Amino acid sequence: MRLTDDIKQLIIKYIGDNLTSDEKTDLKLWLDESAEHRIFFEDLLDSDDLINDLNQWSELQASDTMDWNERLKAKTLETIRTSAVKPSPIRNIKHLLPYAAALISIILGGLMYFMVRKQVAPVSNRIVLNDVEAQSNQAEIRLSNGKVLQVSSQKGALVSGDNLTYEDGTILQNASLKGDLMATVNTPAGTMLQLQLEDGSEITLNAKTTLKYPLHFAKNKRVVEVDGEAYFKIAKNKKVPFHVLSNGQQIEVTGTEFNVNTYSKSQSSTTLIEGSINLSAQGQSLQLKPNQQALLASGQLSKKVVDPANYIAWLDNKFYFNETDLHTALQLIGQWYDLQIIYTQPIKETLLYGEIKRTKSLAAVLKILERSHIKFELIQENGVRKLFVSN
Numbered sequence: 001m002r003l004t005d006d007i008k009q010l011i012i013k014y015i016g017d018n019l020t021s022d023e024k025t026d027l028k029l030w031l032d033e034s035a036e037h038r039i040f041f042e043d044l045l046d047s048d049d050l051i052n053d054l055n056q057w058s059e060l061q062a063s064d065t066m067d068w069n070e071r072l073k074a075k076t077l078e079t080i081r082t083s084a085v086k087p088s089p090i091r092n093i094k095h096l097l098p099y100a101a102a103l104i105s106i107i108l109g110g111l112m113y114f115m116v117r118k119q120v121a122p123v124s125n126r127i128v129l130n131d132v133e134a135q136s137n138q139a140e141i142r143l144s145n146g147k148v149l150q151v152s153s154q155k156g157a158l159v160s161g162d163n164l165t166y167e168d169g170t171i172l173q174n175a176s177l178k179g180d181l182m183a184t185v186n187t188p189a190g191t192m193l194q195l196q197l198e199d200g201s202e203i204t205l206n207a208k209t210t211l212k213y214p215l216h217f218a219k220n221k222r223v224v225e226v227d228g229e230a231y232f233k234i235a236k237n238k239k240v241p242f243h244v245l246s247n248g249q250q251i252e253v254t255g256t257e258f259n260v261n262t263y264s265k266s267q268s269s270t271t272l273i274e275g276s277i278n279l280s281a282q283g284q285s286l287q288l289k290p291n292q293q294a295l296l297a298s299g300q301l302s303k304k305v306v307d308p309a310n311y312i313a314w315l316d317n318k319f320y321f322n323e324t325d326l327h328t329a330l331q332l333i334g335q336w337y338d339l340q341i342i343y344t345q346p347i348k349e350t351l352l353y354g355e356i357k358r359t360k361s362l363a364a365v366l367k368i369l370e371r372s373h374i375k376f377e378l379i380q381e382n383g384v385r386k387l388f389v390s391n
Contacts, residue, residue, distance in 0.1 A: 003339070032390065033345070034377065039126055129378040131363035132337050132385060137188045139205075143215075144182040149173060150183070156301060157194035157202065158185075160215050167196070177215050187210045187228075189338030194319065195307070197224075200235035203243065206314050207336050208263075229261045231315055249281035249296050258288075259312050267297040271311045317359060321352035326374065330389065337362045339378075344390045350374065 010027045013019050019027065031038050033362065036256055139151040141158070149172060156167025160183070164173040187193050192201055193205045199378040205211055209228025222242040234242045236255025244251040244355055247262040249270075256275025261269045270279055272288040279294050284301040288294055319336075321329055329352050334341045336358055343345030350372055356365055366376045377388040 034128075038344070038388070039379070088386060094276065125380075125382050126381045129380050129385065131361050132339075132378070133361050137191045139185060139187045139191055142184045142186075143177075148171070151193060153187075153191055153193050157196045160198050160213075161184045163375070164215075169193075179216070180217045183215055185213075185214055188260055190336060192314075197235075199237065199242075204231040204234040204315060206230065208338075227262055228258055229259070229263060229314070231257070231259045231312060233257045247296070249301075252278045252280075259308070261311070263331070267295060269296075269311070270294040271308055271383045273307060273308050273312065313355070314358070317357065319356040319358060319365070321354055321356075324352045326350040326352065326372075326389075329369075330387070333362075333365060339363075339385050339387045342386055342388050344388050347374075347389065 006026075007294065009025045010019065010023055010030070011089075013023060014027060031041055034181050045286050057127050139153060140150050140166075141149045143149070149164070151172065152166075155170055158172065159165050159167060160177075162177055163171060164177065165171050168309070185193065187207055187209050189207050191207050195203045195205070195211070197203065197213060199222060203211065207228035209226065209230055211222040211224060211226050211230060217240075220240060221237060222240055223245065224243075225245045227246065232242075232253075233243065234255050234257070237313045238254045242255075242333075243254050244253075244260060246260050247265065247268045249268060251260070251270060253260070253275065256274040256277055258275075258277055259271045259273070260268070261270075270277070270288065271293045272290055273288055276290075277288050278299070279288060281301050282299050286294060286301060286303055290302050291305055291308060293311070294301065295302045299368055307322070310320060310324075319332055326347060326349075326375070330341045333339065339362075352369070352372065354368075356368055362378070370376070373391055379386050379388070
């Protein structure tokens with residue numbers, strides 16, 4: 001990245017709070033050009049020492065009573081003497097001596113010291129990314145006896161019983177698993193996993209989901225816990241109802257199909273496809289019929305009529321947008337590709353329509369969304385992928 005003299009002056013004037021309206025617009029245009037510009041600018045503002053010294057320089061430069069270079073040197077020496085009497089937790093004399101000369105280089109050289117310092121001792125590891133491939137990582141299952149197993153999502157459903165096997169007959173764990181062992185399954189980003197429980201019930205886990213269940217159900221109860229998103233197809237047994245615990249709510253069924261989504265801790269949704277379910281939370285209860293959805297938000301339980309296709313398209317490994325607002329769509333994309341979504345400015349209301357296969361790379365997905373006049377930039381910082389969004 002190369003800073004022009006004009007941009008250097010805009011940054012210095014921004015720090016001194018002396019920008020005109022037109023200059024504010026010019027600086028914003030430069031910041032919006034790339035994530036690299038914004039990262040540099042944010043890091044610069046985070047450097048308290050540098051900001052304080054640039055403010056001092058601005059004040060000195062505004063005075064014509066003596067050469068500002070001489071006043072800067074005098075001010076720096078005064079700071080050194082003061083620090084010798086009252087040590088500062090931020091800087092000490094050893095730090096100030098070389099910094100006084102470096103500061104003049106920053107001013108006259110156009111902030112080059114700061115750029116060099118970033119290269120020598122970067123604050124964080126930031127990389128501008130061009131793409132993220134859709135992944136199919138292995139899920140993990142932890143047993144209450146301490147064993148941890150890696151589970152492939154490519155071999156069909158994981159079947160629980162006296163042994164853990166795949167649907168194709170491949171044995172995952174051939175040791176006897178009798179007793180009251182509990183299993184906790186975690187799916188990473190970009191991964192779906194199907195499970196078949198001991199009673200014949202089938203559960204499909206979406207990405208970044210945790211399911212806790214017993215390998216063997218008790219004679220009088222069937223209870224599992226889910227955090228994330230899962231689709232349930234429960235084996236019928238009127239004598240022993242099936243209970244799903246999720247984000248402060250309890251779902252009771254005897255045999256039915258439904259989808260539970262607790263990705264957002266502020267709102268949970270349960271969408272019924274077939275049969276009926278009873279749902280309770282915080283002293284409230286309701287019953288769902290097919291094509292109805294229960295919402296738990298701010299401690300209130302409610303229901304509404306919906307088109308289930310909007311909520312279970314992920315089972316076909318695709319994003320399905322039908323008058324879907326941009327924030328909701330990007331939340332889904334962020335969960336699948338493991339992204340932190342950052343809005344660089346207020347986003348105009350944008351509704352999306354269509355289907356996109358989740359097997360596509362992130363770049364291919366974003367290229368489709370860009371048709372709606374949305375701009376994206378992707379970086380990786382300290383191992384975290386961040387997607388900057390603007391329009």
